[in-house]
Amino acid sequence: MLPRTNAAVIDEWVPQIISKQPFRSTVTRIDQHTVEKRGGNVYKNEEAALRLVRQHAPGLPVPEVYHSIFKTASDGSQKGIIFMSYIEGKTLQSVWPSLSGATKERICHDTWRMIAKIRQVPRPGSLDRSAYYSTVDGSPIHHPMLGDYNDPCPKLTDDEAFRARANARYVKHNGLSYADGKDLPKMLPRSKCSVFTHGDIHPGNIFLNDSYQIVGLVDWESAGFFPDYWEYSQMMRPMHDSNDEWQEFMRRSSPKEWDVTGIEKARRVLF
Structure with a gap:
């Protein structure tokens, strides 16, 4: 679930592209707390890895996954969009x-x-x-x-x-x-x-x-x-x-x- 954010803040927030790798992925900060990662190299495996780390090694500094949208690719892998916590730094x-x-x-x-x-x-x-x-x-x-x-x-x-x-x-x-x-x-x-x-x-x-x-x-x-x-x-x-x-x-x-x-x-x- 995405974190709650004041509606006025959302209205005023301008999405900021944090990183962009052509033909691979784009990471965009969509509000104060959340980034969206999407592109051809965004796999379900990344979400699975992040959830596994937070489950078994909660002290490791990794983003928290809030939500994701995936579709199955021709090779059987799943790729799509991951919404996760923004890391300040x-x-x-x-x-x-x-x-x-x-x-x-x-x-x-x-x-x-x-x-x-x-x-x-x-x-x-x-x-x-x-x-x-x-x-x-x-x-x-x-x-x-x-x-x-x-x-x-x-x-x-x-x-x-x-x-x-x-x-x-x-x-x-x-x-x-x-x-x-x-x-x-x-x-x-x-x-x-x-x-x-x-x-x-x-x-x-x-x-x-x-x-x-x-x-x-x-x-x-x-x-x-x-x-x-x-x-x-x-x-x-x-x-x-x-x-x-x-x-x-x-x-x-x-x-x-x-x-x-x-x-x-x-x-x-x-x-």
């Missing part, structure tokens, strides 16, 4: 250049502590138990390494299935044109667990208050249960140059060292 990306080295380091450690809590969120009982790696709502995984609309990701029953799928996609997209392309299977990392993962943590999705404390983590459309290295590999993917230093701080502050050389190699053709 500035993105880490907008303030990063002005921060001291000590503050940058502290924020990165805080981010890893937040990730540790995310990893503790349990799988929903409604998920197919045979799907070892999965989205939160069981819809097809949309990721260049695993599947798209024309080549939907099959059920991933174990780590070998995950690695085989990544290699099959690599071969399909001409990865063997590289002299070392055949080496990918042995370079892909292995994982002995499936953990809850945000899947798209970067400075633009982290919100801070005036004291540079984390008050929000948004954009959960890529969330699911993935290998333990997946969060790290996603944070280390090629981004805007302004994020290079953040990635280095996150790498240095990481509680564990993951070798994602194979993932980086696969990204030569899967991006």
Whole structure:
């Protein structure tokens, strides 16, 4: 249910576009307390992830879902509109250049502590138990390494299935044109667990208050249960140059060292 707002305030409120990613999604603040996220990349999976976090890790700073409208797409996933709480603050990306080295380091450690809590969120009982790696709502995984609309990701029953799928996609997209392309299977990392993962943590999705404390983590459309290295590999993917230093701080502050050389190699053709 949407929060109550004074009618006069609603009449005077002018909707403000907070972020816009062409062909993906637009986030609009529609009143003092509410944002509307809509677009081709707004999936039911994001709503499911947000509700799961608020149920099992209420201390994590994520938006509260008020309402949603979804329709089933041709691939079986559901996409549409999510109405959720507005998070007051500035993105880490907008303030990063002005921060001291000590503050940058502290924020990165805080981010890893937040990730540790995310990893503790349990799988929903409604998920197919045979799907070892999965989205939160069981819809097809949309990721260049695993599947798209024309080549939907099959059920991933174990780590070998995950690695085989990544290699099959690599071969399909001409990865063997590289002299070392055949080496990918042995370079892909292995994982002995499936953990809850945000899947798209970067400075633009982290919100801070005036004291540079984390008050929000948004954009959960890529969330699911993935290998333990997946969060790290996603944070280390090629981004805007302004994020290079953040990635280095996150790498240095990481509680564990993951070798994602194979993932980086696969990204030569899967991006």
